[in-house]
C-alpha cells in the first residue's frame with residue numbers, strides 16, 4: 431500500500447481520557463435527543479458524540495479517540511477525511527456546487543472511470559444522492575426494460591427506507607406502522623441461503639443451493655402472476671449480519687433468471703467498491719448482474735450513489751429521467767472519482783483481501799475458544815461473529831451481543847451492533863496491527879460477557 435497518510439495521528443489508539451461516554455457526550459446527547467427522534471439502537475446503546483474523524487480513528491467531544499471498526503456506517507471506507515477525497519470536495523464546494531443534471535468535466539471523468547471498473551458492459555449510469563433512491567431508480571429501470579412489474583427479494587435483505595426499497599425488505603414493526611400493513615403490490619420475498627441457518631439441506635446436513643433455486647422456480651410459477659421484472663438482492667447481507675451465500679448460489683440464480691427473462695439486480699450499495707475485496711461483491715462469483723446500485727463507499731462520506739445498467743439496456747434508461755436536485759452534483763462526482771482513484775492508487779483491494787484473511791484466521795481461533803461464538807462470517811472486510819446461547823441449539827444470544835458491543839465500545843472500539851451478530855467493517859485502509867488490536871478488544875469483551883452470563 432502507498433504511504434499511510436493516517437499513521438501519524440495513530441500513535442496511541444485507543445486514547446481514553448474520560449469515562450465513556452464522557453460528561454460532554456452525556457450533556458450533548460441529552461440536549462440533542464430532546465429534538466432528534468428515532469435514533470438507531472447503535473446510538474441508544476452507546477450515546478457518544480463524535481467531533482472528529484481521521485483515517486481509522488474517531489474522536490469524541492470529551493477527547494477520547496476510538497479505533498473505528500464501523501467506517502461510519504460502511505461509508506468512510508478509504509478512511510475518515512482522506513486528504514485526496516476531502517480536497518476534491520472542497521475544490522468543487524468553492525467552484526460549482528450544482529448545475530442540475532448538466533454534464534460537467536468531473537461527471538464525465540467519473541462515468542469513464544466507472545465504465546472501466548465495472549464488469550461486463552455495465553456502463554449506462556444515473557447518479558442519485560442516497561442508496562434508497564438509487565434502488566428505486568433500479569426498480570423503475572427493471573420495469574421499463576422488461577415491461578414486467580413484480581420483484582422478488584430475500585428474507586432479511588435491506589435496501590433502504592423509501593416505499594419501493596422497503597417493499598423488498600423485512601417489514602419491521604416500525605415499517606408496518608409507518609408504511610401500512612403490507613408491502614407494495616407485486617413485491618415478494620423468498621428465503622435466501624444462509625449457510626449457518628439453512629432452510630434446505632442435503633442428506634449430509636450441508637446447505638442445498640439447488641433446493642433454493644428449485645423453490646424459486648416453483649414460486650415464480652405458483653406465487654407470482656408470472657410478471658417478475660427482477661430478483662433484487664444484496665450480494666452479501668450487510669444489515670442482517672455479514673451473511674454470505676454459498677459460492678454456487680448467484681451463478682445458479684443468474685441461470686434461473688436468464689431462463690425466465692428476469693433481470694438480476696445486485697444492490698451493492700453496501701458491498702460495492704472494495705468492501706469484500708473486489709470492486710463488486712458479485713465479482714467473487716463471476717456473475718455480471720443486469721442492474722447494479724452503488725453507494726456508501728462511492729463518496730467516502732459524501733452522499734453520492736449510482737444506478738448502473740448493462741449497455742444493451744441503455745436505450746430504455748434514456749427514457750427514465752435522471753433529473754434530481756442533488757444527484758451527480760460536482761462535489762458528489764469529485765468525491766466519487768477521488769474515492770475510486772484512491773482505491774486504485776493505494777492498492778486497497780489487495781489490502782482488503784490480506785486483512786480479511788487475517789480476520790478470518792483470528793475469528794476461527796476465537797470460535798474454538800469461546801462457547802458463545804456459534805459462527806463466523808466474512809469476505810474481505812465485511813465480517814461477522816454470530817453469538818448463540820448454545821452451539822447445538824444455535825439460539826441467538828441477543829443480550830450478549832448488546833453487552834459485548836457496549837463493553838468493546840467502552841474499551842475504545844467504535845463499531846456496529848446487529849443484535850446477536852457482531853459486525854465488523856473497519857476502513858479498508860486498516861493494517862494488521864490495528865485489525866488485531868480491535869479483535870483483542872472484542873475478544874476481551876466476549877470473555878467478560880461469558881463470565882457475566884455464567885459460561
Ligand SMILES: Cc1ncc(COP(=O)(O)O)c(C=O)c1O
Nearest residue numbers: 560561562588589590697699700
Ligand atoms: C444494501 C443497501 N441498499 C440500500 C441502502 C440504503 O442506502 P441509504 O441509507 O443511503 O438510503 C442500504 C443502507 O444501509 C444498504 O445497506
